[in-house]
Amino acid sequence: MAKRVGVEVSIAIAEAVKLAQAEIIAAYPITPQTHIVEHLSEIVADGELDAEFIPVESEHAALSTCCGSVAAGARTYTATSSQGLMLMSEVLYVASGMRLPIVMTVANRALSAPISIWNDHQDIMSQRDCGWIQTFAENGQEAVDLTIHAFKVAEDKKVSLPMIVNIDGFTLSHVIEPIELPDQEDVDRYLPPFRPKYRLDPKRPISMGPVGIPEVYTESRMAHDQAIKNAKRWIIKAWDEFEEIFGRRYNPIEQYMAEDAEILLVTMGSISETAMTAVDKMRDDGKKVGLLRIRLWRPFPSIEFRKAAKGAKALAVVDRTLPPGAASGPVASELRNVFYKVPGAPKTFGFIAGLGGRDVTVERFEEIVDKAEFYSKKRPKELYEVIGVREK
Amino acid sequence: MKEVRLHGRGGQGGVTSAELVAIAAINEGKYAQAFPSFGPERRGAPVAAFIRVSDRQIRTREKVYHPDIVLVLDAALPSIVNVQAGMKDDGITILNSPLSEGELREKFGLKGRVAVVDANKIAMEVLGLPITNTTMLGALLKATNIVDVEHLEAALEKRFGRLADKNKAAMKRAIDETVVI
Numbered sequence: 001m002a003k004r005v006g007v008e009v010s011i012a013i014a015e016a017v018k019l020a021q022a023e024i025i026a027a028y029p030i031t032p033q034t035h036i037v038e039h040l041s042e043i044v045a046d047g048e049l050d051a052e053f054i055p056v057e058s059e060h061a062a063l064s065t066c067c068g069s070v071a072a073g074a075r076t077y078t079a080t081s082s083q084g085l086m087l088m089s090e091v092l093y094v095a096s097g098m099r100l101p102i103v104m105t106v107a108n109r110a111l112s113a114p115i116s117i118w119n120d121h122q123d124i125m126s127q128r129d130c131g132w133i134q135t136f137a138e139n140g141q142e143a144v145d146l147t148i149h150a151f152k153v154a155e156d157k158k159v160s161l162p163m164i165v166n167i168d169g170f171t172l173s174h175v176i177e178p179i180e181l182p183d184q185e186d187v188d189r190y191l192p193p194f195r196p197k198y199r200l201d202p203k204r205p206i207s208m209g210p211v212g213i214p215e216v217y218t219e220s221r222m223a224h225d226q227a228i229k230n231a232k233r234w235i236i237k238a239w240d241e242f243e244e245i246f247g248r249r250y251n252p253i254e255q256y257m258a259e260d261a262e263i264l265l266v267t268m269g270s271i272s273e274t275a276m277t278a279v280d281k282m283r284d285d286g287k288k289v290g291l292l293r294i295r296l297w298r299p300f301p302s303i304e305f306r307k308a309a310k311g312a313k314a315l316a317v318v319d320r321t322l323p324p325g326a327a328s329g330p331v332a333s334e335l336r337n338v339f340y341k342v343p344g345a346p347k348t349f350g351f352i353a354g355l356g357g358r359d360v361t362v363e364r365f366e367e368i369v370d371k372a373e374f375y376s377k378k379r380p381k382e383l384y385e386v387i388g389v390r391e392k
Numbered sequence: 393m394k395e396v397r398l399h400g401r402g403g404q405g406g407v408t409s410a411e412l413v414a415i416a417a418i419n420e421g422k423y424a425q426a427f428p429s430f431g432p433e434r435r436g437a438p439v440a441a442f443i444r445v446s447d448r449q450i451r452t453r454e455k456v457y458h459p460d461i462v463l464v465l466d467a468a469l470p471s472i473v474n475v476q477a478g479m480k481d482d483g484i485t486i487l488n489s490p491l492s493e494g495e496l497r498e499k500f501g502l503k504g505r506v507a508v509v510d511a512n513k514i515a516m517e518v519l520g521l522p523i524t525n526t527t528m529l530g531a532l533l534k535a536t537n538i539v540d541v542e543h544l545e546a547a548l549e550k551r552f553g554r555l556a557d558k559n560k561a562a563m564k565r566a567i568d569e570t571v572v573i
Contacts, residue, residue: 006418170430273451
C-alpha cells in the first residue's frame with residue numbers, strides 16, 4: 001500500500017525521481033530548488049538509487065551533461081530555479097530541438113534585478129517558447145505524480161521531447177504536507193524502461209544535432225511544433241494510465257465550480273488552492289464564480305480550454321509575471337488568442353499578482369473577481385492590471 | 393481548521409517545531425501544513441513559521457494572518473515583534489518567559505488567553521542549551537489539543553534520533569510546568 005506521509009514537497013519530488021529510477025542526475029544547487037537535488041545526492045550516496053549524481057560547475061553544464069546522458073540512453077533528471085534556468089537557456093533549446101527527453105523540475109522564482117529569491121513565474125515565462133512540454137503542479141501530491149508522469153511522456157517514442165514540471169518556489173517547495181508516495185511496484189508497472197529510438201553508441205555511430213541549413217531549418221521547426229502538439233494525446237493517455245494504476249485523475253485543465261459560473265478565475269500553480277477557497281467564499285455570497293486551472297501549459301490545450309470556459313461571461317486571468325512593454329501577461333495573451341473570433345466567447349481580463357513572493361490571498365481573488373465583474377459592464381482602459389500594489 | 397504562527401529567532405529550531413507538529417498531525421490521520429517565513433536563513437533575526445491542522449483537506453497557500461494559536465520561542469521577542477498581530481479573539485498566546493502571566497500582560501500589553509512557561513530554564517537544565525523549540529512544544533501540548541502527545545513524541549524520535557530522549561524530557565517538563573490562564 002502506498003504510504004501517506006508528512007513530508008517536505010522538495011523531498012517528495014526527490015523520492016519520485018528515485019521511484020522513477022533515474023540513472024543520471026546532473027544539477028547545480030540554487031534556491032529554492034536546492035532541497036530536491038540535495039536529497040537526491042544523499043539518496044545516490046547512500047546507495048538507495050543506482051544512479052550517477054554529477055555535481056557540475058553551473059546550470060549550463062548541468063543541462064549540457066543531461067543532453068549527453070539522455071542521448072546515450074540514460075534516464076536523466078535535473079532541477080533548477082530562476083537565474084539557474086537563465087543560465088540553462090541556451091541549452092534548453094538544444095535539448096528540445098534535438099528531441100532529448102530530459103525531465104526537469106523548475107521551482108519557480110522571480111528574476112533579478114532587484115534580487116529576489118521568492119516565488120513568481122518570471123523564470124519559466126522567460127523560457128516559455130523553449131519547446132519543452134510544461135506542466136504546473138498545484139500541491140505536493142501533484143508535484144510527485146507529475147514528475148513520474150513526465151518520465152513516461154517525455155521518453156515515449158511517439159513524443160521524445162524534454163519536459164518541465166513547474167512547482168512554485170517556497171510556497172510549494174518548502175511546505176510540509178501529506179503526500180502519498182507510490183509503491184515501487186506500481187511505478188515500475190507504469191513506467192517502462194527508457195528505450196530511445198536513436199542513441200549515441202560507439203558501435204553504431206550517428207550524428208545528432210547537425211547544422212540546419214536554410215533548406216531544412218523551417219521544416220525542422222515545424223516538425224518540432226507538430227511533435228509537441230501531437231504530444232497532447234500521449235500526455236492525456238499517460239494520465240489515463242496513471243489513474244488506472246494510482247487512482248488519481250489529472251486533466252490538461254481542471255474545473256472547479258465552473259459549470260454555471262459567469263466569471264471564471266484562471267490560474268496556474270499553487271495559488272489555485274487559495275483560489276478555490278476564494279471561490280467557495282464567493283459562492284456562499286451568491287456569486288456565480290468558478291475556477292479554471294491550467295495544468296498543461298505547453299502544448300497549450302486550446303480546445304479543452306474553449307470547452308471548459310463555455311457559457312462564462314468573463315475570464316479573470318491571473319498572470320504571475322509582468323513582461324515589461326508587452327500587451328499583457330503571457331496567460332492572458334494566450335487566452336485572447338484562443339478565443340479570438342470564437343462566437344459567444346467570454347471576455348478576457350488580465351490581472352498580474354504575486355510577483356517576487358507577494359502573497360496572493362483570498363481577498364485578492366475577491367478583488368480580482370469584483371474587477372472582472374465591473375469590467376464586463378464597463379470596458380477597462382488597459383489590457384491588464386497589477387493587483388495588490390502598495391499605496392505607500 | 394486551527395492556524396498557528398510561531399515566532400522565534402533564526403537558529404532556534406522554530407521551523408523544525410512547526411514541521412514536527414505537522415508531521416504528527418498527518419500521522420494522526422489529519423491534514424496539516426507547515427512552512428517557514430520564506431527567505432534566506434538569518435541566525436538570530438526574528439523569524440516566523442506557520443502551521444495549519446485540519447480534519448479536511450487544506451486549500452490555501454496564504455501565510456497565517458489570523459492565528460488561533462501563537463507560540464513564542466524567545467522571551468525577548470514580544471518587545472520587538474507584535475506577536476499578537478491579527479490574532480483571533482478567542483486565540484491563545486503561548487510564551488516562553490520567566491515572568492508571570494500578569495507581569496507579561498502588563499509589560500507587553502497582551503490580550504486574550506495566555507499560557508506561559510520558563511522554557512529557557514527547562515532547556516538549560518534538561519538539554520544544557522538555551523534552545524527552546526522542543527520545550528515549547530510541551531507548552532503547546534498543554535495549552536491546546538492540536539496534536540496528541542504520542543504522535544508528537546514519535547515525530548520527535550524520528551527527527552532527533554539519539555538526542556530524542558532529552559528533548560522528550562524537556563517537552564514533558566514543559567507540559568507539567570506550563571501555566572494556562
